[in-house]
Amino acid sequence: xxxxxxxxxxxxxxxxxxxxxxxxxxxxxxxxxxxxxxxxxxxxxxxxxxxxxxxxxxxxxxxxxxxxxxxxxxxxxxxxxxxxxxxxxxxxxxxxxxxxxxxxxxxxxxxxxxxxxxxxxxxx
Numbered sequence: 001x002x003x004x005x006x007x008x009x010x011x012x013x014x015x016x017x018x019x020x021x022x023x024x025x026x027x028x029x030x031x032x033x034x035x036x037x038x039x040x041x042x043x044x045x046x047x048x049x050x051x052x053x054x055x056x057x058x059x060x061x062x063x064x065x066x067x068x069x070x071x072x073x074x075x076x077x078x079x080x081x082x083x084x085x086x087x088x089x090x091x092x093x094x095x096x097x098x099x100x101x102x103x104x105x106x107x108x109x110x111x112x113x114x115x116x117x118x119x120x121x122x123x124x
Contacts, residue, residue: 002026002113004096009118012086016122020081022096022115030074033101036081037108038092038120047106048094049081057104064090086122093117 008020020036035050049070050059058070069082079096097111105111 002029002032002098004098004113004115006094006096006115006118009094009120011121011123014086014088014122014124016086017082017084018086018120020083020094020096020118020120022079022081024077024079024098026077028100029077029098031100031102032098033103033105034070034072034079035097035099035105035108035111036070036079037095037097038090039095039117040089040092043092045095045108047108050104050106051079052104053102059104059106083120086120088122088124091120091122093119 003025005023012018036048037045038048039045051070067085072079095117096115098113099105099111
């Protein structure tokens with residue numbers, strides 16, 4: 001069992017930056033692929049970024065490429081999402097997710113564990 005706790009959300013102006021953190025419990029964090037997803041009101045949950053167990057492979061949604069960076073620190077059991085040049089359309093609840101896999105995983109339905117989410121609101 002893995003428990004995930006997100007932090008770092010809040011209200012930010014357009015063009016600003018926010019860094020989200022996701023702390024994971026368990027001693028096998030380094031064998032998990034990790035993902036960040038978001039869900040805006042009235043919209044489906046979408047994949048934002050994902051990172052393989054080693055950090056060697058990453059995925060970014062086209063809408064965030066060049067602005068967001070996913071990273072992980074296996075010694076701290078933590079994955080991060082650095083979000084720069086934020087836009088109002090980035091406003092959503094952001095979720096961290098984990099799956100025991102040595103391959104990069106993007107599809108939400110393949111993730112086994114989810115955090116409670118953290119709200120990010122970008123004002124124009």
